[in-house]
Amino acid sequence: MISLAGRDIRHEWGKYVFTGIGLGLLIGVTLTMAGVYRGMVDDGKALLDNSGAELWVVQKETLGPYAEPSSLNDDAYRSILAVQGVAQAANVTYLTMQVRSAERDVRAMVVGIASGEAGTPGWPPYLVAGRQITRSHYEAVADVASGFALGDRVRIRRNFYTVVGLTRRMVSSGGDPMVFIPLKDAQEAQFLKDNDAVLQSRRRTSENPAFNRAGVPGLLDAVITSQSRNPYVNAVLVRLRPGYASDDVAESIERWQRLTVYTRPEMEGILIGKLIATSAKQIGMFLVILAIVSAAIVAFIIYTMTLGKIREIAVLKLIGTRNRTIASMIMQQALGLGLIGFAVGKIAASFWAPFFPKYVLLIPGDTIAGFFAVVVICMLASLIAIRAALRVDPADAIGG
Amino acid sequence: MSTGIRIEGLTKRYGEGDTAVDALKGVDMYVAPGEVVGLIGPSGSGKSTLLKCLGAVIEPTSGRMILGDDVIYDDGWKITDLRALRRDKIGFVFQAPYLIPFLDVTDNVALLPMLAGVANSDARQRAVELLGALDIAHRAKGMPSQISGGEQQRVSIARALVNRPPVILADEPTAPLDSARALTVIRILHEMAHRYETAIIVVTHDEKIIPTFKRIYHIRDGKTHEEAGEGRALNEAEQG
Numbered sequence: 001m002i003s004l005a006g007r008d009i010r011h012e013w014g015k016y017v018f019t020g021i022g023l024g025l026l027i028g029v030t031l032t033m034a035g036v037y038r039g040m041v042d043d044g045k046a047l048l049d050n051s052g053a054e055l056w057v058v059q060k061e062t063l064g065p066y067a068e069p070s071s072l073n074d075d076a077y078r079s080i081l082a083v084q085g086v087a088q089a090a091n092v093t094y095l096t097m098q099v100r101s102a103e104r105d106v107r108a109m110v111v112g113i114a115s116g117e118a119g120t121p122g123w124p125p126y127l128v129a130g131r132q133i134t135r136s137h138y139e140a141v142a143d144v145a146s147g148f149a150l151g152d153r154v155r156i157r158r159n160f161y162t163v164v165g166l167t168r169r170m171v172s173s174g175g176d177p178m179v180f181i182p183l184k185d186a187q188e189a190q191f192l193k194d195n196d197a198v199l200q201s202r203r204r205t206s207e208n209p210a211f212n213r214a215g216v217p218g219l220l221d222a223v224i225t226s227q228s229r230n231p232y233v234n235a236v237l238v239r240l241r242p243g244y245a246s247d248d249v250a251e252s253i254e255r256w257q258r259l260t261v262y263t264r265p266e267m268e269g270i271l272i273g274k275l276i277a278t279s280a281k282q283i284g285m286f287l288v289i290l291a292i293v294s295a296a297i298v299a300f301i302i303y304t305m306t307l308g309k310i311r312e313i314a315v316l317k318l319i320g321t322r323n324r325t326i327a328s329m330i331m332q333q334a335l336g337l338g339l340i341g342f343a344v345g346k347i348a349a350s351f352w353a354p355f356f357p358k359y360v361l362l363i364p365g366d367t368i369a370g371f372f373a374v375v376v377i378c379m380l381a382s383l384i385a386i387r388a389a390l391r392v393d394p395a396d397a398i399g400g
Numbered sequence: 401m402s403t404g405i406r407i408e409g410l411t412k413r414y415g416e417g418d419t420a421v422d423a424l425k426g427v428d429m430y431v432a433p434g435e436v437v438g439l440i441g442p443s444g445s446g447k448s449t450l451l452k453c454l455g456a457v458i459e460p461t462s463g464r465m466i467l468g469d470d471v472i473y474d475d476g477w478k479i480t481d482l483r484a485l486r487r488d489k490i491g492f493v494f495q496a497p498y499l500i501p502f503l504d505v506t507d508n509v510a511l512l513p514m515l516a517g518v519a520n521s522d523a524r525q526r527a528v529e530l531l532g533a534l535d536i537a538h539r540a541k542g543m544p545s546q547i548s549g550g551e552q553q554r555v556s557i558a559r560a561l562v563n564r565p566p567v568i569l570a571d572e573p574t575a576p577l578d579s580a581r582a583l584t585v586i587r588i589l590h591e592m593a594h595r596y597e598t599a600i601i602v603v604t605h606d607e608k609i610i611p612t613f614k615r616i617y618h619i620r621d622g623k624t625h626e627e628a629g630e631g632r633a634l635n636e637a638e639q640g
Contacts, residue, residue: 001514002507004500011502011543315498318457319559320487320515394486395457397494398448398571 004325005332008309019301020337023294024344027374030290031349032356034366037283039359044173044271048264051092052121053237054246056262057253064260065094065234066173066267067275072259074187077114077236083252085244090114091233092122093186096172099146099179100155106146108179109172110156112186112233121237124180130165136182141165143177156181157189173275175358183233191230201227291377294341299381302334306385310392318394327386334382338374345370403469404432404599405454405567410463411622412449423449424460425622431599433566436590438610438629439603441619447603448571450619454601455490455569456482468566487515491560491568491598493589495575497552499544499559505531506540509558516563523562530558533595534588550581554588561592568593570602579608586612 009016047066056065057072057080064070077089093112098105113122118132124141130150133139140161142148145168152163161181170178181189193201202224206212211223238261240249250261262270272280306313313326346367353360412424423446431437441447452458454465456472456479465473467489472479479485486492499508509527514520531537534554539547544555553573560568570589574582586602586609593600604610614631617624 002503002511002520004502007507008502311498312500315492315494316500317483318455318486318492319512320483322483322515325515393457395452395455397492397498398451398455398457 001325003332004329005336008329009333009336012305016333016337017340020340021344023297023301023337023341025348026290026294026297027341027345027370028348028352029345030287030294031345031362031366031370032353032360033283033286033290034370035349035353035360035362036356036358037280038361038363038366040173040175040276040279041272042361043171043175043359044276045268046169046171047173048267048271050125050170051237052119052123052125052239054240054264055238055250055253056267057089057236057238057257057259058234058262060258060260062260063270063274065092067270070234071232072234072236074183074231074233076233076257076259079257080236080238080253083249083256085241085249085252086238087241088121088239089236090116090121091183091235092237093183093190093234094172095186095190096174096176097156097189101148101152104147106148107176108142108146109174109176110186110189111178111180112183112189113180114183121239124165124167124170124178126167127165128168130163132165133180133182134164137185138162139164139182141167141180143170143179144168145171146177146179148179154179156185157192158194159185159189161185171359173271187230187233190232198228291373294374295377295381298334298337298341298378299384301337302330302382302385303388305333306330306389310389311397313389313392314394314397317392318397323390326389330386330389331379331382334378334385335375338378342371342374403466403566404430404435405468405601406430406464406466407454408464410450410453410465411461412446412453412458413461423622424453424463427463427619427622427624429617429624429626431567431601433597433599434594435615436586436593436600436602436613438613438616439601439619439624440605440610440616445619446622447619449622450624451569451571451601451603454567455492456485484516487512488563489565489567491563491565493553493556493560493568493570493573495572497544497549497556499552499555501544503544504540505536505542505544505547505555508544508555509562512559512563526562527558530562531555533592534558549576550584553577553581553585557585557588557592561596561598564596564598566597566599568598568600570600572604572606573602574604574606574609582606582608583612 058064058070059072062068062070074091077091080086080089091114095110097110099108133141138161140154140163142163144166148154148163150163153160205224206220212220246263250263253261316326349362353362407427407429410424410427414421414423427450439447453460460473462475506524506527509530510523513523513526528540531540536551536554539551544552574585589600611630611632613629616627616629
C-alpha cells in the first residue's frame with residue numbers, strides 16, 4: 001500500500017515545508033526556553049563547583065551567601081579551621097555591582113578571595129589566560145564573559161584594578177560574570193563610602209557626646225576607626241579532610257560555632273529550589289503556553305488541510321478505504337509537520353543560543369523529551385482533523 | 401456466471417411519523433452483465449437515493465438487492481462489510497472525476513486493488529493495462545491536474561473498473577463534458593461493459609446520450625418504469 005500521507009506531502013511540499021518552518025521557529029523558541037532554564041541551573045551548579053567548597057558556613061539562620069545576605073566576622077574561619085575534619089577554610093565575599101572599564105559598565109559579581117594560593121576555596125579553579133592574583137591589592141581575575149581583557153583597568157567603587165587573569169564559566173546564579181579581587185579590597189568595596197560621606201560620618205560621630213567625651217581620651221578615634229573598617233565576610237568556604245563526612249563536620253561547626261552550615265546538596269537545593277524557583281516557574285509557564293500554541297497551530301493547519309480534502313476523503317471512503325487508513329494519513333501528516341518543525345527548531349535553537357546574553361544550555365535529554373513532546377502534541381492535534389474526516393459521509397461523493 | 405444487479409421492491413423512507421418521506425416506493429430493476437442502462441428522472445424523483453442504496457452508502461427500508469451472485473440486502477438484513485462490498489463489487493463514476501489530486505494517474509487507478517490487498521506492482525500493472533484499454537496509457541505518469549477533463553473522466557472509469565466489479569454506478573458522468581467527449585465516455589462505458597461483463601447504470605439528464613441506451617428506467621415519485629430505449633449505435637449518435 002502506498003503512503004497517502006507521503007504523496008500528499010510531496011504534492012503540496014511548498015505549503016507543507018513553509019508551515020513546518022514556521023512551526024519549527026516556535027519549537028526553536030520552546031527548546032531555547034528550556035535551554036535558558038538549564039543554563040540557570042548549570043550556572044548555579046558551576047557557581048558551587050567553582051567555589052571549591054564542600055561546606056558553606058554562613059550567618060546563623062540565613063540562606064546565605066547566594067540567596068540571602070549573610071555576614072560573619074572575618075576571624076570566624078580560624079575557629080572553623082580548628083574543627084575536626086576541616087582541611088581548609090577561607091573567607092569569601094560576594095557583591096553584585098556594576099564594574100566599569102573605560103566607558104563600559106559590566107554587571108558582575110565581585111568576589112573577594114582570601115590570600116593564599118591556587119586551590120584555596122573561593123579561588124577560580126583554572127585560568128584561560130594570565131595568572132592568579134599575587135598581590136594583596138588592586139589585581140583582578142575576570143570571567144571572559146565580562147568582556148575584559150588582560151591588562152584592562154577596571155574600576156570597583158573608588159579603586160582601579162588591573163585584570164591579570166581570565167577565567168571561564170565563573171558566573172553567578174543569575175549568569176553575571178565574576179570578577180575576583182583580594183578579600184581586603186572586596187570588604188572595603190562592600191563598605192567604603194565616598195569622601196564626603198566619610199567626612200559627614202566622622203562629623204556626626206564627633207558631635208555625639210556619647211563618643212566624644214572629654215574625660216575619655218582616645219574613645220572618639222577608636223570609634224571612628226571601628227566605623228571605617230569592615231570586619232565582615234559573607235561566608236567561610238570549607239574543604240574537608242579525606243574520610244570525613246560533610247554532614248558530620250557541618251553538625252560540629254553548627255554546634256560549636258553557632259553558625260549555619262550548608263553541605264553541597266543543601267546549597268544546590270537553595271540555589272535551584274529557591275533562588276531560581278520563580279524563574280523556573282516562569283519558564284515552565286512559557287513552555288506550557290508554547291506547547292499549547294504549537295498544538296493549536298498543528299491542529300489548525302492539519303484541520304484546514306483535511307477540510308480542503310473533504311471531497312477526496314468522501315471518495316476514498318466510498319471506494320472502500322478503511323477509516324484507519326484515512327486516520328493514519330492525517331496523523332502521519334501531522335507527525336511529518338512536527339518532524340519538520342522539530343528539525344528546524346533544533347537547528348534554529350542551536351544557531352541562536354550562543355547569541356543569548358545568558359547561558360543557554362541545550363542538553364540531549366531536553367532534545368529527546370522535546371522530540372517526544374512534539375510527537376505527542378502532533379498526535380493529539382491531529383485528532384480534531386481525524387474526527388472531522390471520520391464524520392465524512394461516503395454518500396457525499398454521490399451527487400444529490 | 402454473474403447475474404448483474406437485481407432489485408426487488410426496494411423502498412426507502414426518510415424520517416418518521418408525520419414528517420416521513422418515502423423517497424423510494426418499491427423499485428424493481430434488473431441490469432444484466434455487459435448491459436448499460438439509463439436511469440433518468442426529474443430532480444427529487446429518487447435517483448440519488450436509489451444510487452446511494454445501490455452504492456451501499458445508505459440502507460434501504462425494505463426490499464431486496466442482489467449484486468453479482470450475492471444478496472446484499474434483504475428486508476432489513478444486510479451484508480456486514482459494506483466497505484469491502486463497495487471496494488470489490490461496485491465501481492463508481494461521478495459527475496466530476498474526483499481523482500485524488502496527490503496521486504498520479506496510475507496510482508489513482510491502482511489504489512483500489514492496493515486497498516484490497518493486491519501487491520503494489522501487480523495493482524499498478526493492472527492499472528496500466530486498463531489505462532491502455534482506455535487510450536490514456538500515455539498519461540499514466542501525469543498528475544490529475546495535468547490532464548484534460550475528458551481524460552480525467554476516463555481515469556475515473558478505469559478506477560471504477562480496476563477491481564472488475566459486477567456493477568458500475570455512473571452518476572451523470574457526462575455532465576461536465578461537451579457532446580463529443582460525452583459520447584466518447586458513453587462509448588467507453590458500453591465497450592467496458594461488454595468487455596468485462598459489467599452491469600452499468602448511468603444516471604443522466606443528458607439528451608445526447610439517452611438515445612444510446614437499449615433500456616431505460618424512468619424514475620418518478622420513487623417508482624421506476626422500464627421502457628425500451630433507442631439503442632442507437634454510438635457512431636450514429638456521434639454523427640448526430
